[in-house]
Amino acid sequence: MKTCLIVDDSRLIRRVARGILEDLQFQIREAGNGQDALEQCRAEMPDAVLLDWNMPVMNGIDFLRALRQEPGGQAPTVVFCTTECDMSHITEALSAGANEYVMKPFDGDIIEAKFSEVGLV
Amino acid sequence: MNSTVTEASVSFIAEVVLKRSGLILSADKGYLVESRINPVARKEGFASIEALVAAMRARPDEKLMWAVTDALTTNETFFFRDKTPFDQFRDEVLPALKGRSTLRVWCAACSTGQEPYSLAMLMEEVKGTYPGMKLDICASDISERVLEKAQAGLYSKFEVQRGLPITHLVKYFEPAEDAFRVKPALRQSIRWRPFNLLDDPRVLGRFDVVFCRNVLIYFDPPTKQKVLERIASVTAPDGFLFLGAAETVMGVTDAFKAIPAKRGLYGRDAGVRKAA
Numbered sequence: 169m170k171t172c173l174i175v176d177d178s179r180l181i182r183r184v185a186r187g188i189l190e191d192l193q194f195q196i197r198e199a200g201n202g203q204d205a206l207e208q209c210r211a212e213m214p215d216a217v218l219l220d221w222n223m224p225v226m227n228g229i230d231f232l233r234a235l236r237q238e239p240g241g242q243a244p245t246v247v248f249c250t251t252e253c254d255m256s257h258i259t260e261a262l263s264a265g266a267n268e269y270v271m272k273p274f275d276g277d278i279i280e281a282k283f284s285e286v287g288l289v
Numbered sequence: 290m291n292s293t294v295t296e297a298s299v300s301f302i303a304e305v306v307l308k309r310s311g312l313i314l315s316a317d318k319g320y321l322v323e324s325r326i327n328p329v330a331r332k333e334g335f336a337s338i339e340a341l342v343a344a345m346r347a348r349p350d351e352k353l354m355w356a357v358t359d360a361l362t363t364n365e366t367f368f369f370r371d372k373t374p375f376d377q378f379r380d381e382v383l384p385a386l387k388g389r390s391t392l393r394v395w396c397a398a399c400s401t402g403q404e405p406y407s408l409a410m411l412m413e414e415v416k417g418t419y420p421g422m423k424l425d426i427c428a429s430d431i432s433e434r435v436l437e438k439a440q441a442g443l444y445s446k447f448e449v450q451r452g453l454p455i456t457h458l459v460k461y462f463e464p465a466e467d468a469f470r471v472k473p474a475l476r477q478s479i480r481w482r483p484f485n486l487l488d489d490p491r492v493l494g495r496f497d498v499v500f501c502r503n504v505l506i507y508f509d510p511p512t513k514q515k516v517l518e519r520i521a522s523v524t525a526p527d528g529f530l531f532l533g534a535a536e537t538v539m540g541v542t543d544a545f546k547a548i549p550a551k552r553g554l555y556g557r558d559a560g561v562r563k564a565a
Contacts, residue, residue, distance in 0.1 A: 253446060254464060255459060255463075255464055258455060258458070258459055259459055262456065262459065266455075268455050269455040269458075270450065271446045271450060274450075275447075277451065278447070278450045278451065281450065281451050281452060282450065285452075285454055
């Protein structure tokens with residue numbers, strides 16, 4: 169079973185995403201900010217990360233840059249999931265090493281389509 | 290507004306639609322008629338579907354008949370829908386037709402445009418492998434309403450997230466208000482034409498590849514045969530046809546042959562499909 173770390177400061181978003189990804193047969197871990205997520209990744213790299221942009225303590229883009237510098241940090245497939253929908257944010261995310269990008273609001277079809285696009289389902 | 294619709298009215302509307310588009314609307318589709326035709330009735334100033342039907346019975350008005358037909362066509366689509374046909378186009382069809390200076394493709398029921406745009410993007414991605422090959426896409430649909438949307442190339446956040454890789458969004462789209470618009474170069478590379486599949490397609494030209502996916506399922510067997518044979522009449526002898534995964538030519542026509550192990554892909558003539 170593949171693992172997915174859901175990183176979002178909204179408990180509601182984490183709950184919705186968990187439901188969708190559990191239906192796609194992922195084992196779920198959760199983090200409420202980038203720092204917490206980075207520590208979890210250092211302990212054990214997940215197969216996938218669903219990543220919010222704007223969070224307290226450490227935001228999504230800083231987390232992603234730090235993750236990609238970690239030993240084994242190139243391995244997780246990172247899918248941004250954010251309300252930031254302008255091209256400059258998308259381009260910045262791709263440059264930092266994001267594999268796909270979901271623009272909120274999302275639904276199960278979009279998550280499945282994006283995870284399928286990067287070979288996770 | 291009264292939202293109930295009688296069986297007699299559903300039958301009348303089904304006749305109108307069948308005659309103009311070949312689309313079969315079974316008697317159990319009352320809910321579909323209700324949800325799709327209520328807005329048409331309202332827009333045309335009728336108090337109910339029954340009033341609209343009464344007016345159409347009293348005085349056949351082609352414009353109204355087409356508005357009803359248009360509303361009942363199904364336009365479900367998304368970018369790179371089903372993925373496999375696009376892989377087959379890249380891996381089987383393009384190598385087989387490599388010598389062409391112009392590859393003529395017809396998207397025969399292009400709906401809101403995602404299929405022809407997907408093909409145009411795909412071709413951009415592989416053009417280095419086919420130097421000198423130009424892609425000429427003709428995209429047609431019976432509905433002028435959806436063609437207008439296709440031609441505008443404007444898609445919501447939801448639409449661009451179904452099947453479109455994010456790298457393609459960045460490369461081939463530009464932001465437009467709360468949506469994304471296909472960049473002009475890609476938009477202008479496609480010829481958009483209103484076309485009814487029941488008509489003679491020779492007015493559109495001749496083609497090397499035809500995409501006609503998820504359309505035949507709505508036709509009765511004689512109409513399927515007629516449409517397929519007309520498509521064959523404008524397809525090159527070594528050309529290809531893509532149908533939806535649930536569609537087939539078997540038992541309908543000999544004009545196309547299934548390509549072994551390539552579901553949904555058909556050749557005009559088995560004898561000239563060596564590369565496939």
